[in-house]
Amino acid sequence: MLTSDSLSSFRRIMFAITGLTCLACAALALLQVRPDPFPFWIPGILGIISAALIFALAAVGRKNAKQAFVEGYIMDKRRAQAHAFWIAMIFLPIFGIFMATGTVALPTAFAAMGTLAGAAYLLLFTYYDAMGRE
Secondary structure (H helix, E strand, O other): OOOHHHHHHHHHHHHHHHHHHHHHHHHHHHHHOOOOOOOOHHHHHHHHHHHHHHHHHHHHOHHHHHHHOOHHHHHHHHHHHHHHHHHHHHHHHHHHHHHHOOOOOHHHHHHHHHHHHHHHHHHHHHHHHHHHHO
16 A cells, blocks of 8 residues: 555655756766766656656555645745755856856756756755655
C-alpha cells in the first residue's frame, strides 16, 4: 500500500536526482567552458520522467496522495520558489561580469544559468521537505 510518507519520500528522491543532474550539467558547462557538457536533453527528459513517475504513484494511491500534497508541501514549495528566484537573480550580475571579462561565453552562461536556476529550486525544495519531515 502506498502511504503519504512513501509518496513524499519518492518525490523528494526524484527531485534530488533531477536537481543534482541540473547542477552537474551547470558545473560541467562552466568547467569545460562549453554549453553542452553532455546531451542537452538529459535534464529535461529526467524531469519529465520524474514528473510522470510521481503523478503515476499519486494516481495509484489517490487518498494518500492528497495527504502528501498538504500545507507542508505548499509551504516548502513556496519557500523554495522564493529562494530559488533570488538565487537566479543573483546569478545574473555574476554571469554578466563573467561574460564582460570574457571568462564565459554567452551560450555557456545561458546554459549554466538555466540549469542552475532549476537545480536551485529542486534542491531547495528537497532540503526544505527533508527538514520538515524531521
